[in-house]
Amino acid sequence: MPAKNKNVAREWFNTIFYGGLIAIIFRSLLLEPFNIPSGSMIPTLHVGDHIFVTKWSYGYSRYSFPFGSWKLWNGRFWASEPETGDVVVFRNPVDESQDYVKRLIGKPGDKIQMINGRLHINGEQVKRENPRPYVWAVLPKEPKRGEYENGNFEINGNKIFVDNMPAEFNYTIQYSPMCSNQYKRIVNFYSGPGADKLPQSEGNWKPTEAPCGIFIMTEYTETLPNGVQHSIIETSDNELYSDNTPLFTVPDNHLFFMGDNRDNSGDSRMHVGYVPRDNVLGKVWFTWYSHNYFAPMLSIWSWGKKMRWGRFGMGIN
Numbered sequence: 616m617p618a619k620n621k622n623v624a625r626e627w628f629n630t631i632f633y634g635g636l637i638a639i640i641f642r643s644l645l646l647e648p649f650n651i652p653s654g655s656m657i658p659t660l661h662v663g664d665h666i667f668v669t670k671w672s673y674g675y676s677r678y679s680f681p682f683g684s685w686k687l688w689n690g691r692f693w694a695s696e697p698e699t700g701d702v703v704v705f706r707n708p709v710d711e712s713q714d715y716v717k718r719l720i721g722k723p724g725d726k727i728q729m730i731n732g733r734l735h736i737n738g739e740q741v742k743r744e745n746p747r748p749y750v751w752a753v754l755p756k757e758p759k760r761g762e763y764e765n766g767n768f769e770i771n772g773n774k775i776f777v778d779n780m781p782a783e784f785n786y787t788i789q790y791s792p793m794c795s796n797q798y799k800r801i802v803n804f805y806s807g808p809g810a811d812k813l814p815q816s817e818g819n820w821k822p823t824e825a826p827c828g829i830f831i832m833t834e835y836t837e838t839l840p841n842g843v844q845h846s847i848i849e850t851s852d853n854e855l856y857s858d859n860t861p862l863f864t865v866p867d868n869h870l871f872f873m874g875d876n877r878d879n880s881g882d883s884r885m886h887v888g889y890v891p892r893d894n895v896l897g898k899v900w901f902t903w904y905s906h907n908y909f910a911p912m913l914s915i916w917s918w919g920k921k922m923r924w925g926r927f928g929m930g931i932n
Contacts, residue, residue: 643680644670647897649704649714654787654826655874655881656716657751658834658846659702659931661787661923665904666716666931668704672898673697678706679896689893696722700843702899702931703872705890716899717882718845721871727863729884732852734837734873742838748805748813749834749848750775750786751876753826755794756908763799763829768814770829772920773907777812784809785834785846790908793827800828804850807833826879845932850878860884868892899931 642648651664660666670679674694677687697703697719707713721727726737734741752770754763763770767778775782800818803810813831820830832848839845852858857878865871869889874880881887905926910917 639681642670644675646670646900647704648903649716651716654751654789654879655876656702656718657787657876657879658749658785658848659718659875660716660899660902661905661907661926662789663906663908663923664902664926666902667900668897669900670897673703673895676893676895678894691893694892697870697895697898698843699841700839700845703870704896704899705870705872706894706896707887708890708894709886709888714896715872715882715887717872717874717880719870720839720873720883721863721865723865723867723869725865725871727865727871727883729858729860732849732854732858732877736840739840741840743835743847744838745836746805746807747834748784748807748809749832750782750784750813751826751830751832751848752786752788753794753828753830754788754790756790756792756910763814767812772909773923788907791827801831802828803831805831805833843932845875847875847877854878857884863889865889870895901931902926902929 646667647670649666649668651660651662651666654662671693672695674691676691677689699719699722701719702716703719704714704716707715720734721736728735733743752775754770762772769776770788773788775786775788777783801814801816802818802820803813803816805813814829818828820826820828832850834846834848836844837847857880863871863883866889869891871883872887872890873882873884883889905923906921907923909921914921
């Protein structure tokens with residue numbers, strides 16, 4: 616091979632090698648990006664959110680590095696304790712190919728239980744107040760693009776309007792090809808103030824089903840024992856598996872996580888169980904990009920209905 620060609624090949628190799636090495640170090644020690652594929656953390660995180668996670672927040676374990684560092688060691692170094700209420704990404708202890716994002720509810724020694732839909736920590740019922748409607752709309756990628764009108768209620772692209780004015784309640788809208796024939800399905804779990812302006816029930820839904828339609832749920836402000844406040848949404852207070860649980864006592868070196876979409880989250884109450892401290896990857900910092908899958912990225916003319924501009928750069932609490 617001519618010397619010139621060898622130098623070009625060497626330069627390309629060095630660029631790729633050192634660029635990859637820098638990327639691995641950056642993702643392992645500083646920030647790692649993740650995207651949100653499910654609704655288990657609504658209303659805090661929406662499907663289509665892209666987040667940054669700070670890897671330094673709780674120190675490092677073998678899971679902080681690519682391939683779990685081939686299981687070469689256990690434990691954490693430069694470790695610090697996560698706080699109750701933190702939104703955390705962790706490696707699923709049941710299936711280590713999956714990364715989950717949930718809210719930390721219990722630390723070692725804490726006793727956690729759901730009783731009639733209410734969270735109890737160490738024998739005390741957690742404060743929950745200010746019930747209000749929350750709309751979770753999962754609509755199809757069809758020519759109508761999920762637009763829905765029912766009296767004075769309309770969903771258009773990435774917006775909800777009531778009486779032709781922007782909705783005053785919170786909501787998330789996402790588009791899914793799995794909803795081809797079900798987009799008019801409405802399930803109303805909310806009956807408080809303002810319910811008369813919301814669509815009325817046209818179907819039944821079980822939390823174990825894949826959501827498809829318009830689900831009008833109840834949003835609450837929850838205050839954890841350490842004063843951390845955040846929003847949750849509930850289907851009801853009598854769901855079979857999520858609202859009445861055994862008493863969980865968090866063992867040493869483990870953590871207990873729950874999703875903010877309380878009746879639609881696979882978490883420590885169910886198959887995930889207690890999460891070893893080593894499985895923690897980092898703390899969610901902010902949403903750097905968010906979209907609702909309305910159209911392909913190349914459809915620039917659709918960005919107005921696709922991008923959730925208000926979530927760009929939004930900090931996560």
